[in-house]
Amino acid sequence: MFTELSKKISRLRWLVSTTRNFYCPILVYLGIIRRCTAKLSDGSTFDVTKETWYNYYRRVKALYLMKKARNLIKKMGLKTAKTPLLEFNFKGRRLRFKVPEISDRPLKSVRAVFYKETYRFLDVKDKVVIDVGAWVGDSSVYFALKGAKKVIAMEPHPLLI
16 A cells, blocks of 8 residues: 555656646546647657556656766766766775766766775676676676776676677
8 A cells, every 4th residue: 555655656756847837637537528728848748648648657757867867967976977877986996987878877887896896895806797787887897996806797688799
């Protein structure tokens, strides 16, 4: 019960933070009105009906996550380029990662590996490390910087190679 309520509150937060006239799509969803034009925070509009509600919801979620990613980029002091690129300093070294998308997913991964140092408990000095599911290579670079003798990175997804 509480989990379902929490999900609904999160969805409502997405609507409020990304739609200037957020009440309008809610009225469509509740069946009070049949159609409205939602004014989105990126300047675009979306014609919302019962039939287009799911597509509107997906658009709003994407806008919300992009906004969250931009805030995380600012908070972590990262820079991005047109080709999605994360750039930051780690213990005196300038690091750059080409990422498949600008969203909160690569940012969370980099933050976990380099800022929270989730792998610090592993002693990799002078050892061979195999990184299966290397993605953008953030963990592989971390292990190399921590003194691994050799790092073998494997990524099976064809778009990430």
